[in-house]
Amino acid sequence: MALRITTKLTELLEIEHPIIQDGMGGGPLGTARLAAAVSNAGGLGTLSTPYMMDDGGLGQAIRGEIDDALALTDRPLAFNVPVGTDRTGKVLSGTRVGLNSVLDYVRNSSAARGQIRAITTSGGSPEPFSAAIHESGLIHIHKCGSPRHAQKAEACGADIIMASGHEMGGHTLAVPISTLVLAPEVIARVSRPVVVSGGICSGRGLAAALAMGGCGVAMGTRFVCTADHDWHDNVMAAIMKSNLSDTVLMRAMYGPSRFLKSKATDELKALYNADEMSEDGLSNWKEAAITRAYVNGDMENGLLTVGEVAAVITDRPSAKDLIDRMVDEAIAAIEAVSSQVKHVEPDSK
Numbered sequence: 001m002a003l004r005i006t007t008k009l010t011e012l013l014e015i016e017h018p019i020i021q022d023g024m025g026g027g028p029l030g031t032a033r034l035a036a037a038v039s040n041a042g043g044l045g046t047l048s049t050p051y052m053m054d055d056g057g058l059g060q061a062i063r064g065e066i067d068d069a070l071a072l073t074d075r076p077l078a079f080n081v082p083v084g085t086d087r088t089g090k091v092l093s094g095t096r097v098g099l100n101s102v103l104d105y106v107r108n109s110s111a112a113r114g115q116i117r118a119i120t121t122s123g124g125s126p127e128p129f130s131a132a133i134h135e136s137g138l139i140h141i142h143k144c145g146s147p148r149h150a151q152k153a154e155a156c157g158a159d160i161i162m163a164s165g166h167e168m169g170g171h172t173l174a175v176p177i178s179t180l181v182l183a184p185e186v187i188a189r190v191s192r193p194v195v196v197s198g199g200i201c202s203g204r205g206l207a208a209a210l211a212m213g214g215c216g217v218a219m220g221t222r223f224v225c226t227a228d229h230d231w232h233d234n235v236m237a238a239i240m241k242s243n244l245s246d247t248v249l250m251r252a253m254y255g256p257s258r259f260l261k262s263k264a265t266d267e268l269k270a271l272y273n274a275d276e277m278s279e280d281g282l283s284n285w286k287e288a289a290i291t292r293a294y295v296n297g298d299m300e301n302g303l304l305t306v307g308e309v310a311a312v313i314t315d316r317p318s319a320k321d322l323i324d325r326m327v328d329e330a331i332a333a334i335e336a337v338s339s340q341v342k343h344v345e346p347d348s349k
């Protein structure tokens with residue numbers, strides 16, 4: 001009989017292993033094949049929204065992403081919708097269109113209803129969306145980077161909180177709170193199950209998350225560098241080659257975002273400093289640079305968001321090999337730590 005790690009996360013989502021491949025959108029290519037591979041391997045694969053600036057076509061792209069994944073797996077999946085707001089705090093139309101497109105599809109397609117198990121919101125407050133997510137029969141996961149935001153998400157009705165530390169890839173909170181400080185604090189302050197995220201890439205990371213009281217882990221960067229991912233091979237090579245000082249935080253759509261340093265990050269910094277380009281102009285510039293990296297593999301002139309953990313990733317396994325390896329390693333780590341806990345005779349003096 002094989003050993004398994006079962007937690008509130010595996011129970012709630014009906015998955016085998018407490019490992020989530022988290023949302024990786026905002027680019028020209030989806031993550032349907034990767035998400036399906038992760039779900040087939042017993043984790044939870046997450047589908048993502050593509051570029052959010054243009055509402056026309058977003059709904060269709062989202063339905064396409066779901067269809068592509070459903071053709072490859074019959075296991076549970078999640079969909080990530082970042083909550084974006086404008087300068088006045090008004091929710092961006094792309095967020096509403098994105099969320100409504102997923103929920104409409106889940107309501108109208110029995111195939112999608114059976115398999116899209118959860119929506120992961122991120123970025124801004126999930127308050128306007130939690131009720132609609134529940135009404136559609138889905139589990140609401142919200143990702144946040146501070147204990148205060150975690151408590152707010154719980155109050156809004158989120159079923160699972162994802163605590164994602166500042167070392168993460170993608171958008172991060174402006175206030176830098178690292179995973180090791182953030183996760184135990186969030187776990188102490190909310191009663192919902194907490195998924196630990198940011199900087200995780202191994203079974204030892206999974207064991208640490210469980211030891212802190214987390215119900216599992218979510219990873220982005222580690223899953224980018226797998227054989228089941230469709231982005232250009234140069235993206236994976238750049239991750240495997242990178243060192244600990246190779247990421248940089250830059251201003252981005254929902255706050256700061258961490259990128260792999262390149263000529264493009266230098267140019268973007270200069271554009272921000274010059275302060276001459278409009279917000280739309282900057283977004284178009286970034287989209288073109290992201291496309292150069294993901295599609296053309298031009299890592300010098302392209303933009304790639306990655307977490308600090310990129311520096312310690314040195315291989316490109318399949319999603320299944322990665323998940324199996326992580327579970328085995330986590331179980332071994334937990335057993336090794338447990339074996340250090342011993343009864344000792346009280347000091348006779």
Ligand SMILES: Cc1cc2nc3c(=O)[nH]c(=O)nc-3n(C[C@H](O)[C@H](O)[C@H](O)COP(=O)(O)O)c2cc1C
Binds near residue numbers: 167171198220309
């Ligand atoms: C390439 C890439 C794209 C990402 N895009 C999104 C996104 O669209 N929405 C989101 O909520 N998080 C996004 N993230 C963040 C991840 O979902 C996840 O929270 C993060 O990668 C976890 O930290 P890690 O990279 O250290 O594993 C992205 C991360 C990466 C690496």
